[in-house]
Amino acid sequence: MPLPPGLNKTDFADALRQFEQALGKEWVFSSDEDVNLYRDSYSPFWHETEEPIPSAAVAPDGVDQVQRVLKIANAFRIPVWTISTGKNLGYGGSAPQLSGSVVLDLKRMNRILEVSDKNHYALVEPGVSYFDLYRYIQEKGLRVWIDCPDPGWGSLIGNALERGGGYTPLRDHFDAHCGMEIVLANGDVVRTGMGALPNSKTWQQYKYGFGPHVDGIFSQSNFGVITKMGFWLLPEPEAYFSANVTVPRRDDVHQLVEIFAHLANSKIVDGTTGVIDNTAFGPPDPQRAALRVGGSTRALEDYLKEKDLGYWSLDLPFYGPAKVIQAQWEYAKEKFSTILGVRFRDVDSHRFPLSAADLAKIPNPVPLGVPSLTTFAIGGPRSQGHMWFSPIIPMTGQAVLEAQEVFEKAYRELGSPEGALPGFPVWSFFARAFVIIYFIPIEHDVEKNRKNRAVFRSLVKTAAERGWGEYRTHTAFMGDVMAAYSYNNHALLRLHESIKDTLDPNGILAPGKNGIWPRNMRRRA
């Protein structure tokens, strides 16, 4: 395994001994066999020397041990890459950005410190997964929902810090947090918001506290190690209902999205959904595919009509009291009825709490606040992994059409990567904007991965030329994406770097995370 950059074997052995004294020998991993477990299981650099590989991993069990690890790392100038549950698959997994980093594995810090079903919040440590919190709530019989991303083994803290999304009204996970505890590089422990008040009674109930609200700079960054975070939970709703809207013509997307945006921004529809292009989505259909490449828009519209499908499809999720939901759906139908040929269909309806037997019948329970791993079937049974290209685009029909056109053209010009699916839905994971999440496959094939990395980088540039940027990315492309956020000669990155230099002068915390490098490793073209 590689050594930390700039460290010789003797000094590294000394550092490992000090880590062992701080944490116990059992929780310092330095054998090849153990360190291998921290490599990215979906690495786009399989069998290439560019794959970032850690030098070791350490697993503290509390804040004091995190402080001791950082003190040693500062003394030896060892880069430390923090993971929570280490399941950031598709975005780098548990592997660092920089080879030779020591992984700071917080999985053992897995305490659920508080769950309130009266004011609906939780306080957890980084090692707590969505599965863990869900099981805890079920065991205690609490009537609160968590909001899960698709992979349920992720960390609430890790996912929120990466600004992941789920499905319910609390689907923007960073937005749903309330209060943090941070260990800074110098070992100082900071609590944000009301947590800065000794004996605070409202740490998880009021976000801002007093003075600057600093939480944002600790997301997608390398300015501190987050050791606790509060989250708002959803009171268990009385009911869930989803319904489907289809419209027959390509140009209907403008009105469809405009009405949806109005409903979503009015909180009449308050959950994640996707605008689906039926010409590109669904089971393989050679006739439809041929029409899509060589046929006219009219021919595609006619073909989909024959198949009793709309050109565009949109599911609307509703959470809340059954009577309110019904009224919301009626209102939504009234609005969409201005589109000629629109069709409506009831899809799914549940009352809560669900019995175990009813829950078992639901193929994907994630929109109901129940963690799952069903999403991992996405690449099919031969899949060896994936990464995600995920640009944010405006919530307009024009942007949907433009994004389809631009990205499909880019795929064609670059030679469509095998398995990539340009027909993926346009999602409403976040308020006010859409995100498209394109699947790019990973394989144990050097040439294919090289090609797909080139495709990925090209897509980042293509998006940036249109004014679209990724909301999150794999460690392999963090520099590329940050470089695209270049307004005023990279003023935002320069601000990040100023903060980095102040908070972490030795540059020990996650060098390269989201394109932010410490001063001694900074290199800009």
Next chain:
Amino acid sequence: MKWALLLLAFLAAPAFAQDDAVRRGQQVYQKWCSPCHAPGASMPGTAALQFHYNGSKPAVLEERTDLTPAMVKGLVRNGVYVMPRFRKTEISDTELDAVAAYLTRKK
């Protein structure tokens, strides 16, 4: 009599220990493996094994009779297809021994 009981306890101890490992293994399996490998077409692990074995072996891991401890441990630590590696902070070596005992128990 006392000696006979002690002898019985001594002889039975490995069997009890094995039962204990199987019980513990089942708990670890439920937590870490069943979200992908439980019965059901929506389970990615079960669906993948159904595809790869096409019915020649059970798609549900708990129903398999051909697994060995080395296979179980190797797959958990190395991953296969879309299944990632599992670290020792997630599944310890002791817990992995127990999962292996559970999946290779006599059925």
